[in-house]
Amino acid sequence: MNLKEHIQQHKNQFDSEEMSARSEVLFKERLQTSRQQPKKSKVVYLRLIAVAASFVLVLSIFFWNQNSVANSKTSEVLAFLNNESAGKRLEGVYKFDDEFKNEDSKIINTLIDILHNDANANVKIATIDALLKFPSNDTVRTNLIAALKKEKTPLVQIKIIKSLSFLRENRAQKSLEELIDNEQTFPIVKSNALLAMNQLKE
Template sequence: MKCKDIQYQLADYLDKQLSKEENIAVEAHLEDCADCKKELQELEQLFTAISGEPKDQPSAKLRANFEQLLAEEKAALEPKVISIDRSTNWKSYLRVAASIFIVVSAFLLGRFADSEGKIDPNELRTAEVLAQFENQSASKRIQAVTTSEEEFTSKDTKIIEALIERLYFDKNTSVRLAAVEALSKFTSEEIVKTALIKSLETDKDPAIQIELIQILAKIQEKRALEPMKKLLENKDVPSYVKQELQSNLPNLL
């Protein structure tokens, strides 16, 4: 396996989420690869550093605001419940199932087809990556985040919205950290700048706080000044995060 493939699996390796075969493959690669072994050590240090920190989840209001942003898009794809009479025989069920399959297939083909009826590979790729964002494996979600940064642009609003959702709600710190790094590519978008500021106000993981501080200072987002000052005054914030704040605050003054 290539180093990139192994590094995608390191988070799940540490969480003991890999299959026996995958675990053996990762350990065999680590024995011969100094770079991947170093990557694993750095990831272990990160996990150790944040393991004792309280994990505050974003507020219900924050989730409601984000979900409202996507409500119109999701409403168009909302599945409809079909009521079937219990007295209907099995052949009728099959006919209904076949009809649903035909309708769904036609919908998908139409959704990803251009004006000439050809399947749009860009739309299909977007759908593939969006599906990977929901994968149970943290490594797969990190891979989706990395793909988003490498393959998509600010015009791909669905991808940006998916990255913001990972930033706000993913329970895995490594995934949220990857989402922050990916979103730094899209800071020309107002929705991204707002999301980064809100994340700085709610996320309690020091590694993510530091990454957010650096990005917001780099783009000179003055709206971040107030939440940064609050972090500096917060006695629960680690000293090394406060040092990062003190180094970057002058860029916003």
């Protein structure tokens, strides 16, 4: 008798036979596992979201702290630069020169204002040095040229002339020529202007 005939003859027995106790237990375990699987996946997914959210929060706090520190430093330097005391303004220039590696538009604008309007020559000279940290900044360059046109203090004039020569700023040639041709220009300033002109023409 082959297998097919055996099954057909005992079909009723197979149909009526109850599931064994062990088979029933295994079936229930598998059913329970299949029901729990989506829950586990959901838990893992939620945990991943929580971790990602925590990471974003940490980054946000970090950048907020960085910005707060930067803003605090900027405010401190600006307070020095706007002080009535020339010594305090000079201290502010040095603080900027020492502590700032990147451009800060608020401070640079204040330094440019000092370059044009400060009454103290030492503060102006220190300011020029601070501005030279950013030689590619065109605002710095154009304001150095503009300052040369109206500056009357010889020491500051010489500092500006040397700075423009250092920057290889060819746009300064006209201002240098005017300074050289001006009868009121001090001889030492004229000699520095002539030297700068020759260097720019090389």
